[in-house]
Amino acid sequence: MDILEYADKVWRQESDAMAYHNGDLREHGLHAITDGVHMWPAFGNVYVFETDDGLLMFDAGSADTARALFDATRKLSAEPLRHAVYSHGHVDHIWGTKGFDQEADANGWNRPTVVAHSAVKDRFDRYISTNGYNTVINQRQFQAPDLRWPKTYRYPDTTYDTRMTLSQGGLVAELSHGYGETDDATVAWFPQKKVVCVGDFFIWSSPNAGNPQKVQRYALKWAEKLREIAGLGAGFLLPGHGLPIVGKDRIVEAMTTSAEYLEHLHASTMELLNSGATLDTALHSVDVPEKFLDKPYLRPSYDEPEFVVRNAWRLYGGWYDGDPSNLKPARRSVLGESIATLAGGADALAATARRELNDGDERVAAKLIQLATDAEPDNLDVHAIRAEIFGELRKRATSTMSKGVYAWAVAESTAKIQGRDTLDLIRENSEGKFRLM
Structure with a gap:
């Protein structure tokens, strides 16, 4: 399969991206993008550049494809990886x-020099200190019970703060920092090739600027970086996830439209924040025009606009949501018992939740069934309805974030009913493994 022809069809919405997501493209090894530039299409894409002094790699991919990446690269070239x-x-x-690294050690060569923004070191340090938390939230997000968060990392050898020019074998890479999904992001512009590698600033999905289980993201600064990328004059845009975009006009459109999307969410949230509105008002007032959702690269398949609103609020407004009862909230079990008593018991509350799901407000259904479960955590009939409700919400959800949380809730209640461990149940029904190292 010619990856650029395939990417063109996906752009024109004449084909979906399943061949990319299923890993079919990796069967063909590295794919040529332009002279001396090759793509390894994976969960996290890798780009290999040939130079007069060995190879240069942008991004290094995930653990589960690392060996295959090495083998595919060695089919392309025996030259050492320099950077x-x-x-x-x-x-x-x-x-x-x-x-x-292993090849270099075995042959007595210098290991590749890993280059990154200076904040990558801080991230790795944070990952080590929050190892348990990251294991739990990523098991939930990806429904991966065997996932264990890494405890060791390949730290960068060379770091920079704002901008850096990297030269190797006649090839020049202009590295620049930006805030977006992370605070340690690097964009690489190769002016001689008219190639820009953008990492996760572009992922063929609505920008991941709101992930509910992860650290702060930066919607407005993300938009600013997208506009900077649009102004480079690139002919090839190589994303961290998904297919390449070829052609200056398409690149400008994708970058500026994505920037407008983020600017719209940010500005709408700030207007409400500045008016004294509550977070509840913001979450239910900010809408997304169809002109954004119609784009194949802005659909909420991974993150959701509502979560971006939450992250913008958190950045400027802290964690207080404007509801005084949430300043010092009641314990969930106590609140659940109180609401269940008013409703005539946890079973009655659960039945009301089911009716809301079918004939009313699905968000009310979710809240009521959780209150019922909090009130009587050992009530298996209530857990059965909880599994039913969150199972239906998972089907209706569009984003990986929501599907993961809802599916985890289903597994919790199902495991409770069956007297089993939640992770064992998920493991039994898992569609695949998500390896980190």
């Missing part, structure tokens, strides 16, 4: 240097 640039420190972008 590897991390677009950021997320674990699906940092493991592919392992085989090249």
Whole structure:
């Protein structure tokens, strides 16, 4: 399959991206993008550049494809890998240097020099201190019970703060920092090739600026970086996830439209924040025009606009949501018992939740069934309705974030009913493994 022809069809919405997501493209090894530039299409894409002094790599991919990446690269060239640039420190972008490090050690060569923004080191330090938390939230997000968060990392050898020019074998890469999904992000502009590698600033989905289980994201600064990328004059845009975009006009459209999307969410949230509105008002007032949702690269398949609103609020307004009862909230079990008593018991509350799901407000259904479960955590009939409700919400959800949380709730209640461990149940029904290292 010619990856650029395929990318063109996806752009024109004449084909979906399933061949990319299913890993079919990796069967063909590295794909040529332009002269001396090759793509390894994976969960986290990798780009390999041939130079007069060995190879240069932008991003290093995830652990589960690291060996295959090494083998595919060696089919292309026997030249040593001189530099590897991390677009950021997320674990699906940092493991592919392992085989090249081992090769260098075995042959007595210098290991590849890993280059990254200075904040990548801080990220790795934070990952080590929050190892348990990251294991739990990523098990939930990806429904991956065997996932264990890494405790060791390949730290960068060379770091920069704002901008850096990297030269190797006649090839020049202009590295620049930006805030977006992370605070440690790098964009690489290769002016001689008219190629820009953008990492997770573009992922063929609505920008991941709101993830409810992860640290702060930066919608407005993200938009600013997208506009900067649009002004480079690139002919090839190589994303951290998804297919390349070819052609200056398409690149400008994708970058500016994505920027407008983020600016709209940010500005709408700020207007409400400045008016004294509550977070509840913001979440239920900010809408997204169809002109954004119609784009194949802005659909809420991973993150959701509502979550971006929450993150913008958190950045400027802190964690207080404007509801005084949430300043010092009641314990969930106590509140659940109180509401269940008013409703005539946890079973009655659960029945009301089911009616809301079918004939009313699905958000009310979710809240009521959780209150019923909090009131009587050992009531298996209530857990059965909880599994039913969150199972239906999972089907209706569009984003990976929502589907993961809802599916986890279903597994919790199902495991409770069956007297089993939640992770064992998920493991039994898992569609695949998500490896980190």
